[in-house]
Amino acid sequence: MRRMAIRLENVGIAVRDLEAAISFFTDLGLTVLGRDTVRGEWTDTAVGLDGNHARIAMLQTPDGLGRLELFEYIHPAAIESEPTRPNEIGMHRVAFSVDDLDEALATAAKHGCHPLRGVATYEDVYKLTYVRGPSGILVMLAEALKKD
Template sequence: MPIRLENVGIAVRDIESAVGFFTDLGLTVLGRDTVSGEWADTAVGLDGNHVKIALLQTPDGHGRLELFEYIHPEAIENGPTRPNQIGMHPVAFSVDDIEQALKVAARHGCHPLRGVATYQDAYKLTYVRGPSGIIVMLAEQLKG
């Protein structure tokens, strides 16, 4: 059976803030909507499901994020996800210039968890705490 990854969904506290962050990094909004109804309740497995959604795509056309902000039921807040916490993270992006990407992230109040590291002279990379506490990995492949 063929399978392919369609998108990664992320619940966010403020969809406008999250869309602003990811579009400034270079993603494009493919569409926006507000969804609810019996079909949404069934698909998600949550009664009264009512959300704002935005679908974004990376410039190469291969990666997609679906951001959603719950209108109902109320979103559940947790503490900031730690890198070693069980669950899905980070959302990882290749960038041409990590310093430029970090400047963009900083404009949104998003900064590295510790700093920028070099992995085997192949990549410069860092984890950034993005909007709604999302851990975002930025990686620049080094020439050579």
Template sequence: MAIALENVAIAVRDLDAAVAFFTDLGLAVVGRDTVQGEWADTAVGLDGNHVRLAMLQTPDGHGRLELFEYLHPEAIETAPTQPHEIGMHRIAFSVDDLDAALATAARHGCHPLRGVATYEDAYRLTYLRGPSGILVMLAQDLRRG
């Protein structure tokens, strides 16, 4: 059986703010839609499912991120996931310039949780809270020139 990762989907409280954050980091919007109807209720397992969504893609074309904002039913706020909690952990991106990526994130009010770490002179990386409290890892491979 062949298998391929299609995308990672994340519910957000403000779709436009989330799209702005991720497109400023370098992802591209490949589609937007409003989804509802019996087929969506069946697929998702939620009656009255109605969302606005945006599909984003990494520049290399290998990674896709689906962001969606619930119109119905009303979205339920939850506490942001902590790094040690079971469940959806974080989304990670490789960047060629961590300082530039952090400057972009800062323009959206998003800053490292603690600071920037260096792992074995191979990576500079950090976790930050993105829009809607999404835990985002940014990593720069120091071995690439």
């Protein structure tokens, strides 16, 4: 049986403030590939919302392999919800490998984002932590302990 080709295109996250989210993720090292405002029948159909209208930005990791699409709804109005907790069912975090966890945490702190509890060490493999990013997004930051 022939296996269908598949690859991860991006992770999309609705945010309260697009500019604040872009600032956070670009300070961590991602770059903005593009921005747009989308609306119309095609987006109503694709997203499944009548009158869908959003400002969007596509960001990319320095290695070019990971992409993050951020979107701020103009219409329909964004629905505020409680920030996701790590043990809730469903998508709840985006994870990044970083060269220097202390530097990444200093950058996150400039945006008012701090570890939920602290920095942990997973065996002899990673130092890692979760921070609550802009719009309540859970962001995992991990530094490999054994450098190649």
